[in-house]
Amino acid sequence: MFKLSCISLTLLSLGLCPLSFASNRSEIVPIGAPLQGTSIEGRVIDEVTGEPLEGVVVTAWLGYLVRYAGALTDSDGRYRIEGLVSATVYLTTLNELGYADEAYGGEACLGGGEPSQGRVGCNPEKVAIPLDLPENGSLRQIDFALKLSGKIAGRLTDEVSGLPVLGEASLQNSAGRFIARVDVDSEGRYEFVDLAEGAYFVRGFTFDNRYWGESYGGGFCPGPGQVFCDARLEGEGVSVVSGGTTRNIDIPLVRSGEVHGSIVAGGEDRSWGLEIWDSGGLLNRRLIAGTDRQFRSGYLRPGRYHLRFDPINSLSPFVAEVFPNTHCHYSLCDPYAADGLEVRSGATEAVEIELERAAEISGRLIASSTGSPVGDVRSVLLDSEGRRLGIEAERSVGTFSFKDLPPGDYKVLAEPEANSQFAGQLYRNVPCTPGICDVAAADVVSVDFGQEASGIDFFLTDRVAEECVDDLTTHCLADGRFRVRAIWSDPRRETTESAFARPFTDDTGAFWFFEQNNLELVLKIVDACAEQEPRFWIFAAGLTNLEVRLEVVDLWTGVVWLEGNDFGTSFVPVQDTAAFDTCEAQRPEGWRSVDGEESHRAHPTPHPIGAIRSLAGAAEGVGNCAPGPNRLCLQGGRFAVEAAWAIPSGASGSAMSGALTEDTGYFWFFDEKNVELLVKVLDACDLEAYRTFWVFATGLTNVETTIRVTDTATNEMREYDNAQGTAFQPRFDTEAFGACSF
Numbered sequence: 001m002f003k004l005s006c007i008s009l010t011l012l013s014l015g016l017c018p019l020s021f022a023s024n025r026s027e028i029v030p031i032g033a034p035l036q037g038t039s040i041e042g043r044v045i046d047e048v049t050g051e052p053l054e055g056v057v058v059t060a061w062l063g064y065l066v067r068y069a070g071a072l073t074d075s076d077g078r079y080r081i082e083g084l085v086s087a088t089v090y091l092t093t094l095n096e097l098g099y100a101d102e103a104y105g106g107e108a109c110l111g112g113g114e115p116s117q118g119r120v121g122c123n124p125e126k127v128a129i130p131l132d133l134p135e136n137g138s139l140r141q142i143d144f145a146l147k148l149s150g151k152i153a154g155r156l157t158d159e160v161s162g163l164p165v166l167g168e169a170s171l172q173n174s175a176g177r178f179i180a181r182v183d184v185d186s187e188g189r190y191e192f193v194d195l196a197e198g199a200y201f202v203r204g205f206t207f208d209n210r211y212w213g214e215s216y217g218g219g220f221c222p223g224p225g226q227v228f229c230d231a232r233l234e235g236e237g238v239s240v241v242s243g244g245t246t247r248n249i250d251i252p253l254v255r256s257g258e259v260h261g262s263i264v265a266g267g268e269d270r271s272w273g274l275e276i277w278d279s280g281g282l283l284n285r286r287l288i289a290g291t292d293r294q295f296r297s298g299y300l301r302p303g304r305y306h307l308r309f310d311p312i313n314s315l316s317p318f319v320a321e322v323f324p325n326t327h328c329h330y331s332l333c334d335p336y337a338a339d340g341l342e343v344r345s346g347a348t349e350a351v352e353i354e355l356e357r358a359a360e361i362s363g364r365l366i367a368s369s370t371g372s373p374v375g376d377v378r379s380v381l382l383d384s385e386g387r388r389l390g391i392e393a394e395r396s397v398g399t400f401s402f403k404d405l406p407p408g409d410y411k412v413l414a415e416p417e418a419n420s421q422f423a424g425q426l427y428r429n430v431p432c433t434p435g436i437c438d439v440a441a442a443d444v445v446s447v448d449f450g451q452e453a454s455g456i457d458f459f460l461t462d463r464v465a466e467e468c469v470d471d472l473t474t475h476c477l478a479d480g481r482f483r484v485r486a487i488w489s490d491p492r493r494e495t496t497e498s499a500f501a502r503p504f505t506d507d508t509g510a511f512w513f514f515e516q517n518n519l520e521l522v523l524k525i526v527d528a529c530a531e532q533e534p535r536f537w538i539f540a541a542g543l544t545n546l547e548v549r550l551e552v553v554d555l556w557t558g559v560v561w562l563e564g565n566d567f568g569t570s571f572v573p574v575q576d577t578a579a580f581d582t583c584e585a586q587r588p589e590g591w592r593s594v595d596g597e598e599s600h601r602a603h604p605t606p607h608p609i610g611a612i613r614s615l616a617g618a619a620e621g622v623g624n625c626a627p628g629p630n631r632l633c634l635q636g637g638r639f640a641v642e643a644a645w646a647i648p649s650g651a652s653g654s655a656m657s658g659a660l661t662e663d664t665g666y667f668w669f670f671d672e673k674n675v676e677l678l679v680k681v682l683d684a685c686d687l688e689a690y691r692t693f694w695v696f697a698t699g700l701t702n703v704e705t706t707i708r709v710t711d712t713a714t715n716e717m718r719e720y721d722n723a724q725g726t727a728f729q730p731r732f733d734t735e736a737f738g739a740c741s742f
Helices: 008-015
Strands: 038-046 057-063 068-071 079-086 088-095 144-146 150-158 166-171 176-185 189-195 198-205 238-240 251-255 257-265 271-279 283-289 294-301 305-311 320-322 325-330 341-343 346-356 361-369 377-383 394-398 399-405 408-418 425-428 431-434 443-447 459-460 476-478 482-490 495-498 499-505 506-514 519-528 535-542 547-554 560-564 574-580 632-634 639-646 652-654 656-659 664-668 675-684 692-699 705-709 716-721 730-736
Touching: 008 506, 038 057, 038 088, 057 079, 068 079, 150 166, 150 198, 150 238, 166 189, 166 251, 176 189, 189 198, 198 251, 238 271, 251 547, 257 341, 271 294, 283 294, 361 377, 361 408, 361 443, 377 399, 377 459, 399 408, 408 431, 459 506, 476 519, 519 547, 519 675, 535 547, 535 560, 535 692, 560 574, 632 656, 632 664, 632 675, 639 656, 639 675, 675 705, 692 705, 692 716, 705 730, 716 730
Parallel strands: 038 144, 150 251, 257 346, 361 459
Antiparallel strands: 038 079, 057 068, 057 088, 150 189, 166 176, 166 198, 198 238, 257 294, 271 283, 271 305, 305 320, 305 341, 320 325, 361 399, 377 408, 394 399, 408 425, 408 443, 425 431, 476 482, 482 495, 482 547, 499 506, 506 519, 519 535, 535 574, 547 560, 632 639, 639 652, 639 705, 656 664, 664 675, 675 692, 692 730, 705 716
């Protein structure tokens, strides 16, 4: 007969071994005794042979580490847990018969539900099927069928010498849960036992910083002794079969390297921050060098690292530095701006950093007419080419200061805030209005280590309201208040051009790049000044993957909105409901409204809004599309395009259509002036690689939308949906319709 021992801590829970912290202990009740209160009974058998298993502990848990009661199986594999009250419990097994323990329901449960001997133990509440105990009743046939357990065995060795490494091995299951940890012996050997059949992941490591932790099959751990590093990320799974041992799961460990050194900072008695970045773009760790200015970082995987040194607080007079000898503003310090250093296996790399004092640029903002300090103009620091650096200035009314600067050549811009009466200006005395800013004419401000360039003063003049001129490349939207322009670039052709403007409505405009019938972008300004958070919104969408830069200028305030799209990526829809916080701006004196004036649409409009629907179905073709207020007829009337919308309140409807060209049209939902969708059907039948009709669609909406395109020659149909609350994503279906032979 199997002899029980106190090695299995579930025996402690039954009161058969001393356990000072057990608050709920049950008595062993003989199988034939009369029932007392609520009970649970069942059998435990071998899953393969069906033979009963004697001496298995079945434990009822109220939750993780909250043991309720338990019982042992008899020679027939039967158990009964009695004396219970109504509750929800979770059952697990624990045995020393060589079987893999389970939670009720069949999930593996290493350790039977509680940590022991290097096992974390499973959480019964997570893996077992819950059992609701009745009042004064019995749950019967709560059975378990166990399989023989498996093992994993291997060694930890030095990658170079092959000698054993004294350390530990940790084990994760296929779900990533850490379930066990074991020490290796003097020969570097380890073994995991009592494992259920399945896939596992093993990691070897040491706690003395001599070796870099690694999972079986590869995959380095980013810190010392990180037992909980996810071995699944780069490691190789290890399969365990019932009753077998998976051997030779050997893990060669790489000796770690170390960086140590000192900071020389002109006798300053303060702390310093050090960041160590690996070659893959990840921050490996942060350190603090104390007032002794010494630092040391071990447990580094051999390879190239990049070091960045920053003062701990912004009051430091020193400039941040990337090793070696690359200085930067602390907010813009790219750790990869310098070569860094190579850390070798088992070696210590010595580094000495001599920090330099930071430079500063400061000045005043003065109203030229009164000599008074100006508070509603911000100072902007540019590099020598005029690019904004994004460095915030310390400012008070009428003064500014850029601190913590590395040596270099800079330019400074005074930029008015919303509602400011002042015009923008580049130092020195170079007028700067949105879109018209001659950076080349500005003075260069040069500073070296420890220098302060003071006296960078601006004498600001009142802003003169600029009128929008609607021309071939410009839209003047919202009664001419907002000027909209676009620039596109194609690096393959080394081409950068202004996009051509194609008007829609007073608040919506489109752009084309190559031909006026092929629209690429559409943008609208939405006046939401009556909303709870008053703003002007910008919605923009595109049917292009070229590099695009959109510029919208509020000419009443001079505030500029910029957005772009990178080359090679589909234009990402823009729904910026915080674009302009300028609703309270006053109309500038002398501002001339252009609403309704012919000059507002001075450039040619091939198909004016309102008359444009006459295009629908005008060309002869093989289709029989009948144009209507809710239907576009494109490609000579062959393709019928319809759209429907729905909003969260439950309201829905058919979209109203408007044609633009023979292959392009738009839809609106709520207001004729508020364009929501742009659709085009392109004939690619002459392109050998396709021989299809393409459907391109984009939108300026986030409501539920369905676009339906029907080939009236074949009755084929395609639908393109947009979910409620989601910005309409552009569709580029180059395989929409294949019937080119009609």
